């Protein structure tokens with residue numbers, strides 16, 4: 001019988017407990033749950049989305065609504081499950097407008113995103129993934145570069161301070177909206193970007209090297225980009 005997955009990670013578990021008490025930005029006031037993240041904390045690949053929606057806020061789990069189901073399908077189309085990767089978000093509490101009394105999801109503000117880096121960055125530090133897959137533009141702007149252009153720059157490797165390289169893909173909520181307009185709405189790009197990120201993450205892990213002296217993040221991103229042997 002094969003050994004069960006070991007998803008324990010004391011540093012991450014302690015961080016999760018601390019995050020539950022967070023009041024660093026206004027989002028804490030209306031949240032039901034802090035949606036910290038889940039999956040395999042020893043995975044070489046971390047997916048970072050935008051932030052929890054209604055279902056995620058209700059359940060405390062990332063990507064469990066309609067967009068999450070599409071993400072699960074895209075993982076499955078790569079023969080992957082949530083147990084193969086770690087999934088979290090740029091902000092850990094639901095961002096919504098309450099002006100009409102009924103919450104309407106919205107993108108997190110710069111202030112909310114900046115406040116939540118106090119959880120996201122140590123979280124990534126504890127997991128120390130080989131590759132980060134930014135799911136959607138807000139995540140890529142937060143972790144790759146401020147002026148990231150998702151349609152032009154998705155699917156390419158970039159240097160990243162929090163992993164050996166990072167790559168961005170379309171957000172499944174965007175793909176769902178596009179599917180209503182035409183064709184696969186970019187679903188095949190989402191599946192392909194996951195495949196690229198997973199392959200690079202495993203190649204980098206196999207190579208087992210910590211970044212060596214003289215080997216900067218840029219050279220790793222370039223190496224992966226060119227498909228050279230790692």
Ligand code: URA
Pocket residue numbers: 049050051052053056061062063064065067068089136173
């Ligand atoms: N969208 C996200 O970006 N994250 C979630 O957890 C759910 C929907």
